[in-house]
Amino acid sequence: MAFAAILPCIATKRPAPASMKPASFPLPPDLVDEQVMLLAVQRAAFDYFMEQVNPANGLVRDKDKHGWPASIAAVGLALTSYGVGVERGWLARDDAVERTLATLRFFAGSEQGDSPAATGHKGFYYHFLDMDNGRRAWNCELSSIDTALLIAGVLAAAAYFNGAGKDELEIRALADFLYRRVDWQWMRARCQLLRHGWKPETGFLRKCWRGYDEALILYVLALGSPTFPVERASYDAWTDSFEWKSVYGIDYLYAGSLFIHQMSHAWLDLHGIQDDFMRAHALDYFENSRRATLVQQRYALDNPLGFPGYGEHCWGISASDGPGPATQQSHGVRRCFRDYAGRGAPYGIDDGTLAPWAVAAALPFAPEIVLPALAQQHDIFHARSTVFVTKQGPRWVSPYRFGINDGPVLLMLDNHLHDFPWRLMRGNTYLRDGLVKAGFAGEWLAEQ
Template identity: 55%
Template sequence: MSSRKPIGEAELERLQNQSFSYFLHETNPVNGLVIDKTAADWPASIAATGFALAAYPVAVERGFMRRAVAVERTLTTLRFFWNSPQGPEPDATGYQGFYYHFLDMRSGRRAWQCELSTIDTAFLLAGALTAGVYFGADTADEYEIRTLADQLYRRADFQWAQNGAATLTHGWKPESGFLKYRWQGYDEAMLLYILGLGSPAHPLPESCYRAWISTYQWEHSYGYECLYAGPLFTHQLSHLWIDFRGIRDAFMRVKGIDYFENSRRATYVQQHYAIENPHKFAGYSRHCWGITASDGPGFDTIKLSGIERQFFGYLGRGVPYGPDDGTIAPWAVVTSLPFAPEIVLPTIDYFINQVKLTELNPYGFKATFNPTYPVESSSPCGWVSPWHYGLNQGPIVLMIENYRTGLLWRLTRDCPYIVKGLQRAGFGGGWFGLSQPPVTDF
């Protein structure tokens, strides 16, 4: 057993600060758009931009950024989205209050003929609503932040996104209409449904949420019973904003747990999977795990030690059914910090101090590494992604803060739209009846 002292608050704050610096340096100051990943000529991600909006309050509280600078950045971003072209034209920024998944960093117009994304718009709107609650001062600029956040949220036509059916669609394209896929089965869409239910202008019917939870898949895995969703991020992203401790909907009342406990169990399943390591990948252990949607070494098939290994690029990796090619995503471990600190903190310590994953990396952890993939390197990391992603950096910043102070959870408890959405989804108990719900102490 290691005699190392557990990772401390200073190391967590350093990682949080390094991760936040992505938003300082990878944002267009003219429009507030955040680049999806640190590759040349890459577009912005509206989800990463939403994470930035939610991270600015954290940065102010932590002293990473002055409040005046955060107000300026937030206003720039919200003004851009409010004034950007909305319409069915293929080069618009959005339509029906939703926005395209990827936008050109400079013009802010649709990139890559991508889809109008319902889930990524939810992350953007959640970030805007966070800003609207946090920036509550009696000044013209902060009043404008609150007004724009409210207007952007009210503009999103969640009923349109149903396309006449019970559940929500993944998105829409001007060339072909609605995508064939719908949000069904437990995943990160919890936030999307709650925002839709709380909308004051275009609210989803309560039957929409009931239709969604009817598609859940409850499973027994590695000694834990929980909702199945393979990639670890699906158990995390709605929790960036919503404190699910002690509150339950109809589904969880029957199961006798809450969604926070469900995510805790899913985190343990990930660790147990790595300990068992059914495919015998290099590096997997109780302190080296974290399988999620992530970058990878590339689509390739290689014979290693007599075993034919198939590797992937960016893919939704998952546990326990795969796909799995030996790729570990440290950010996904950090984002489970509030759920299971007793296993997450030693893993963060291992990533920082044993395999040195933050060395020479300006934004903290690189996205992923794969010790199994053959590379000419003496590093225990093996292949390491050359990129940083905004989708990884934001959850690190927000969930470290939720673990330390519960800041994001407190802010969204003060957002009447999110509270209304939870109530219409049937949630009750817990902090709905408490003025000061407990927060994890560091």
């Protein structure tokens, strides 16, 4: 994630208010600095989707490495980012319409079927697709969660492009077609829980979405489907598998990787609304993500494995790239380093690799600890990526940027500054229906 030279070195003094928007009057110096910093971070994240796209079909590269395939999750984030780009003045609306139409037309017209060379099956799509022809890459799985992230972006595009012109009408028609085509019931495969995926060679993957994870958006979309919805029992089976923990005196619904507490929130405004699980704990998922963010900082302060550099402003463990696989001496300790892995804290993989992008994406939840961390880690944002490992000698920094890192940063910062993606999606009937069917109630869901 190249936050490069446009990010100034500043010392943030206090968090920006969640409702802060660009103003026409002078702001106090500390708020000016914060706004400059956050807009720079946003713009750099947005640029990923401008640079790593095939304009002919809308596919977005998983990471900025030559020859790398597209990620359908990155496409969903890109579709949402185009509206943000228009709103912030970074992209002309006509250009955003053109990009969006190319993407939706490709997915609507691409091959669906059980052929190993197809693009998708039953309305789902393969995790990775060839950037040029859009066919399955790397013999990967038909992915339930990545399809959900794609469809979230499809629905965001439909919500944003609400004009009466023929192109924007086509966007909404294609988006509705793509959502209605997904056979969520089929992905259960005679189970209550949704499966991780399917392969034409071997059938359904053994793993199901069990335990608190990024699948909240998946279950909400599956419940809200007007064509192939899953039953409420599927959602209840998922929440029945949750683990409630107390860590550092903080009680919360546990998941170790920080991205889990962010990904669904990029589209779902979970302020003040509760399902049965959260209602029983007098909490909501937004506050839960705040607590998970605080736990991450506390873990870095505790630093049980003794990594150099961890501390108040140096934290953030998530699924990320890494310097491995390798075993090296680090400050007199022999350490095993991973490559891309699902790191987590306080339980899970910790090899000294931190993901400042995940800190940035936590901004809406805990600005009072995120803003100082972003200011302190400006040197990382000047590098090619916001993933690094604290080890002996010069620290390793990933040479790559990833669409699934830049996307949540862009959207979560915009939610914090402008409430834009959340406001857009609060008006989506399908998401509202899915939330209500999952048992959510309160605040904005009660509004007609």
